Amino acid sequence: MAQRVPSSDGGSKKTSRVRVAVRLRPYMDKQDDKGEGPCVRGLDSQNLEIINWRNAMETVKYHFDVFHGEETTQQEVFLSSVKPILPNILKGQNASVFAYGPTGAGKTHTMLGSSEQPGVIPRAVLEVFNLVRAKEGEEGWDYSIGMSYLEIYNEKVLDLLSPNSQDLPIREDKSKNILIPGLTHTAVSSFSDFEKHFVPATLNRTTASTKLNQRSSRSHAILLIKVVRTRQDLSQRQQTGKLYLVDLAGSEDNRRTGNQGIRLKESGAINLSLFTLSKVVDSLNSGTAVRVPYRDSKLTRLLQDSLGGSAHSVMIANIAPEYKYYFDTFTALNFAAKSKLIVNKPFTCETVAAPVLPAKRARAEHDAGGSGTEPQKKKQKDERKSEAEASSPSAHCHSSAEPSVMDRLMALEKQILSGQDKDSLTMLKYVAQSRKEIEELKEKQREFESKAKLFDQLAAEKSSAKQEPAFKNNTAPLQRKQSNVIKINKQQAVVQPLQVSQLQPLQQLAVVRKQSVCVKKKKLSDALEPPDGKENTSTWETQLDTSVLEQSRQAILTVLNSGSLKDLKGLQQIGDKKAKLILGWREIHGNFTKLEDLQKVEGMTEKRFSSFMKVRKVLRLHSQGFHLILRKNKAAGIKP
Numbered sequence: 178m179a180q181r182v183p184s185s186d187g188g189s190k191k192t193s194r195v196r197v198a199v200r201l202r203p204y205m206d207k208q209d210d211k212g213e214g215p216c217v218r219g220l221d222s223q224n225l226e227i228i229n230w231r232n233a234m235e236t237v238k239y240h241f242d243v244f245h246g247e248e249t250t251q252q253e254v255f256l257s258s259v260k261p262i263l264p265n266i267l268k269g270q271n272a273s274v275f276a277y278g279p280t281g282a283g284k285t286h287t288m289l290g291s292s293e294q295p296g297v298i299p300r301a302v303l304e305v306f307n308l309v310r311a312k313e314g315e316e317g318w319d320y321s322i323g324m325s326y327l328e329i330y331n332e333k334v335l336d337l338l339s340p341n342s343q344d345l346p347i348r349e350d351k352s353k354n355i356l357i358p359g360l361t362h363t364a365v366s367s368f369s370d371f372e373k374h375f376v377p378a379t380l381n382r383t384t385a386s387t388k389l390n391q392r393s394s395r396s397h398a399i400l401l402i403k404v405v406r407t408r409q410d411l412s413q414r415q416q417t418g419k420l421y422l423v424d425l426a427g428s429e430d431n432r433r434t435g436n437q438g439i440r441l442k443e444s445g446a447i448n449l450s451l452f453t454l455s456k457v458v459d460s461l462n463s464g465t466a467v468r469v470p471y472r473d474s475k476l477t478r479l480l481q482d483s484l485g486g487s488a489h490s491v492m493i494a495n496i497a498p499e500y501k502y503y504f505d506t507f508t509a510l511n512f513a514a515k516s517k518l519i520v521n522k523p524f525t526c527e528t529v530a531a532p533v534l535p536a537k538r539a540r541a542e543h544d545a546g547g548s549g550t551e552p553q554k555k556k557q558k559d560e561r562k563s564e565a566e567a568s569s570p571s572a573h574c575h576s577s578a579e580p581s582v583m584d585r586l587m588a589l590e591k592q593i594l595s596g597q598d599k600d601s602l603t604m605l606k607y608v609a610q611s612r613k614e615i616e617e618l619k620e621k622q623r624e625f626e627s628k629a630k631l632f633d634q635l636a637a638e639k640s641s642a643k644q645e646p647a648f649k650n651n652t653a654p655l656q657r658k659q660s661n662v663i664k665i666n667k668q669q670a671v672v673q674p675l676q677v678s679q680l681q682p683l684q685q686l687a688v689v690r691k692q693s694v695c696v697k698k699k700k701l702s703d704a705l706e707p708p709d710g711k712e713n714t715s716t717w718e719t720q721l722d723t724s725v726l727e728q729s730r731q732a733i734l735t736v737l738n739s740g741s742l743k744d745l746k747g748l749q750q751i752g753d754k755k756a757k758l759i760l761g762w763r764e765i766h767g768n769f770t771k772l773e774d775l776q777k778v779e780g781m782t783e784k785r786f787s788s789f790m791k792v793r794k795v796l797r798l799h800s801q802g803f804h805l806i807l808r809k810n811k812a813a814g815i816k817p
C-alpha cells in the first residue's frame with residue numbers, strides 16, 4: 178500500500194501554498210443586456226479593481242499571484258500558472274489545478290478549451306507525457322501513466338469513463354490517500370491514447386442550458402492523472418504522484434439563472450459543495466480550526482489530499498466583467514483572496530515493498546490504481562518511444578472525435594519545447610512576496626475601515642460634496658453606466674420596514690406593563706426615545722430579564738454570523754442594502770464577535786445601531802408583554 182514518506186528532495190520540509198490566479202474573460206456584449214459596461218478590470222499582472230457596490234464612485238483593489246487579463250491566451254495561462262507545478266508529480270507528489278468561479282465566467286474554457294484554443298487539461302497532460310519521456314531510462318526509474326475521470330453531480334460520484342456506473346464511494350486509506358473503489362483507472366501510453374479515452378468521456382459530463390450559459394456544466398469534473406514510477410533495481414520502490422485537474426461547476430445565484438425544478442436542485446448541490454469548499458478554505462486559512470470540514474461534501478472530501486494538505490495547488494478563479502455578474506465576481510474574488518493564504522506541505526507518496534511474484538505484483542499494481550503489468554508497461558514504454566520518434570504530425574493519426582485537436586497540440590508541443598519558460602523565476606518571487614501580501618491584506622482592511630468612517634461622517638453631515646475615488650488611476654475611472662432597468666429594479670427592491678404595524682401593539686404593551694409589572698408610569702416609547710435623543714437604557718432596559726436579553730442578543734448574533742441574505746433581511750430595520758453590507762463585512766472581516774461590531778458595517782451609524790437595538794428590545798418587550806396579557810386575560814376569564 179502506498180505510504181507517505183519524506184520526499185528525498187526535501188519536499189516535506191518545504192511548504193508550498195496554493196497559488197491563486199484570477200482570469201478575467203473578455204467582455205461579451207450580448208451577455209450584458211443592460212449595456213452597463215464592465216464592473217471589473219485589470220490594473221497590471223497582479224492587481225485588479227472592481228467597482229465598490231457601496232459607492233459606484235469607488236473601486237476595491239485586489240492583489241493576486243497572477244492576474245490574467247482579457248487578452249491572455251490559453252498558452253500564457255498554462256505556462257505561468259500550471260506548467261511549473263507539473264514536475265512534482267514525477268517525484269511522487271500530488272498536484273491539483275482547479276477552476277473556480279461563477280457560471281459563465283470561463284472555467285470550462287480555461288480547463289478544457291476548444292479545438293482552436295486547447296485549455297489547461299490537454300496542455301498539462303501533454304506536458305506530463307513530455308516530462309516522463311524526458312526522464313525515462315534516467316535515474317533508474319520506470320514510469321507508467323494512468324487516468325481516471327469522474328464527475329460529482331448532485332453529490333454523486335459518477336465515473337465518466339464508465340458512464341452507466343452508480344454513485345461511487347470515497348474512501349481514505351491509512352496513509353490518508355483518497356481512493357475511490359470501483360473507479361475506472363486506465364493505463365495510457367501516449368497523449369493520443371489519453372485523448373481516445375478523454376474526448377468521448379467529456380461528452381458524458383452533465384451539462385444543460387441555463388439563462389446565463391447555454392452549455393452550463395452542472396457538475397464538478399475531475400480528471401486524475403496518476404504517474405507511478407518504479408525503481409528498476411530489486412528494491413521495488415514505487416512512488417505515485419497524482420495530478421487532479423478540476424473544472425468546478427459554477428457558483429450560481431438562482432434568482433439570476435432562473436433555475437427551477439431539476440436545475441434548482443442541481444444548483445442547490447453545486448452551491449452547497451462550493452460553500453463547503455469555501456468553509457474548508459476558511460478553516461485552513463485561519464489555521465486554528467480543530468476540524469477542517471472536508472467530509473461535509475463529496476467535492477472537498479475528494480480534494481482533501483490536494484487542498485491544504487499534500488499537494489501543489491493552483492486555483493484559477495474565473496471572473497466575468499459584465500455588471501450582472503457583479504455579486505458573483507465579488508464573492509469569487511473574496512474566496513480567491515482567502516485561498517491564497519493556504520499553506521500546503523508537499524509529500525512523496527512512496528511504497529517500499531518486498532519483491533513479489535509476478536502474479537501478485539500485477540494484482541498489487543491493479544489495487545494501487547491499475548498502472549499495468551510488466552508486459553503492459555513495456556508496451557506503454559515502447560509506444561511512448563515510438564511516439565517520440567515520430568516526427569511528422571501524420572504519425573499521430575488517431576480515431577478521436579476531434580482530430581484537429583491533436584494536430585494543434587502537436588504544433589503546440591513544438592512551440593512549448595522551443596520556447597522559454599519564464600515562470601520559474603516568477604515562482605521564486607512568490608515565496609518572498611507571501612509575507613508582503615498578508616501585510617497588504619491587513620492594509621486593505623484598514624482602508625475599508627477608514628472609508629467606512631468617512632462614509633458615516635458624510636452621511637451624518639448630509640453633505641452633498643462629491644466623493645473622491647478610493648483608488649486613483651491614470652486610466653479613466655471605472656464607473657457603472659446608467660441603466661434605466663436598474664433604476665426600476667432598485668425601486669422594486671426597496672423593502673419598506675413594517676414599522677407601523679409592528680410597533681402598534683407596543684402602546685398596549687406599555688400600558689399592560691405599567692399595570693402588571695408596576696414599573697414607572699412612563700410611556701415605553703418615551704423611555705426609548707427621551708427628548709434629548711440619547712438612549713436612556715437605565716430606565717427601561719433594567720426592567721427586562723437580563724437572561725432573555727442575552728438570549729435575544731445571541732440569537733441576533735447567530736443570524737448576523739451565519740444567516741443568509743434572506744435571513745438578514747428578516748431582521749427588523751435591515752433592508753436589502755444593509756443585509757448586503759453585512760454580508761460584505763462578514764466576507765472581509767469574518768464573524769461578528771459582539772452586536773456592537775455591527776457599527777463597523779458601513780452605513781450603520783451609532784444612531785442607526787441604537788435604533789436597531791431598540792427595536793430588538795421593544796420586540797422582546799412586546800413578546801414578554803404579550804404573554805403577560807395572555808396570563809392576565811386568562812386570570813380574568815377572557816378568551817384570547
Ligand SMILES: Nc1ncnc2c1ncn2[C@@H]1O[C@H](COP(=O)(O)OP(=O)(O)OP(=O)(O)O)[C@@H](O)[C@H]1O
Pocket residue numbers: 201202203247278279280281282283284285286287390392393394395425426427428495
Ligand atoms: N478567455 C476567454 N476567451 C474567449 N471566450 C471565453 C473566454 N472565457 C470564456 N469564454 C466563453 O464564454 C462562454 C462561457 O464560458 P464557459 O462555458 O467556459 O463558462 P463556465 O464558467 O465553465 O460556465 P459553467 O459553470 O456554467 O459551465 C463560452 O462561450 C466560452 O467560450
